[in-house]
Amino acid sequence: MTIYFYKVWQPYGCFSNFSPHPIEIQSTYWPTVEHYYQAQKFVGSEDEVIIPLIHRAATPEEAAALGRCDKHRLRLDWELVKIQVMREAVLKKFLTHLEIREVLLVTGNEVLVENSPTDYFWGCGTDKTGENHLGKILMSVREEIRQLLSLSISKSA
Numbered sequence: 001m002t003i004y005f006y007k008v009w010q011p012y013g014c015f016s017n018f019s020p021h022p023i024e025i026q027s028t029y030w031p032t033v034e035h036y037y038q039a040q041k042f043v044g045s046e047d048e049v050i051i052p053l054i055h056r057a058a059t060p061e062e063a064a065a066l067g068r069c070d071k072h073r074l075r076l077d078w079e080l081v082k083i084q085v086m087r088e089a090v091l092k093k094f095l096t097h098l099e100i101r102e103v104l105l106v107t108g109n110e111v112l113v114e115n116s117p118t119d120y121f122w123g124c125g126t127d128k129t130g131e132n133h134l135g136k137i138l139m140s141v142r143e144e145i146r147q148l149l150s151l152s153i154s155k156s157a
């Protein structure tokens with residue numbers, strides 16, 4: 001059975017990048033994965049000054065609005081690195097927060113799909129034909145965490 005998620009207040013809302021689960025990456029705390037992801041768009045770009053504003057944004061919606069504002073210039077390699085940037089942040093989120101790691105692991109081998117009506121890259125879009133990269137990242141993070149856990153169990157045995 002495919003598991004669909006999207007908004008934080010809907011079922012499996014903890015899979016959304018907007019969920020209130022802070023992460024620490026390179027000694028900086030980010031309130032949500034979305035804050036981190038949106039800020040990374042501008043690392044090394046001419047509009048890097050926007051990064052502290054995204055970092056301080058009161059909500060992930062505000063962080064996303066700042067990051068999506070087309071007046072600001074993205075880093076030149078963004079299309080090349082964005083999946084890896086997202087994966088690092090999502091992995092950190094599920095390594096940091098035990099209660100949602102359990103929710104992820106309990107999904108077993110079910111297919112996870114970000115049910116965004118508008119996003120055909122991170123989600124599946126209205127007609128479900130989107131690339132679903134966020135769902136794919138969550139499934140690969142689920143597998144990586146399973147392997148990490150089985151390694152730590154076999155080491156302690």
Ligand SMILES: Nc1nc(O)c(N)c(N[C@@H]2O[C@H](COP(=O)(O)O)[C@@H](O)[C@H]2O)n1
Nearest residue numbers: 006007008016017018034068116122134
């Ligand atoms: N608008 C919106 N609301 C939510 O609750 C969402 N989960 C999303 N999806 C996320 O938007 C991010 C992509 O942003 P860009 O289009 O690259 O600026 C990504 O985190 C999606 O998961 N959108």
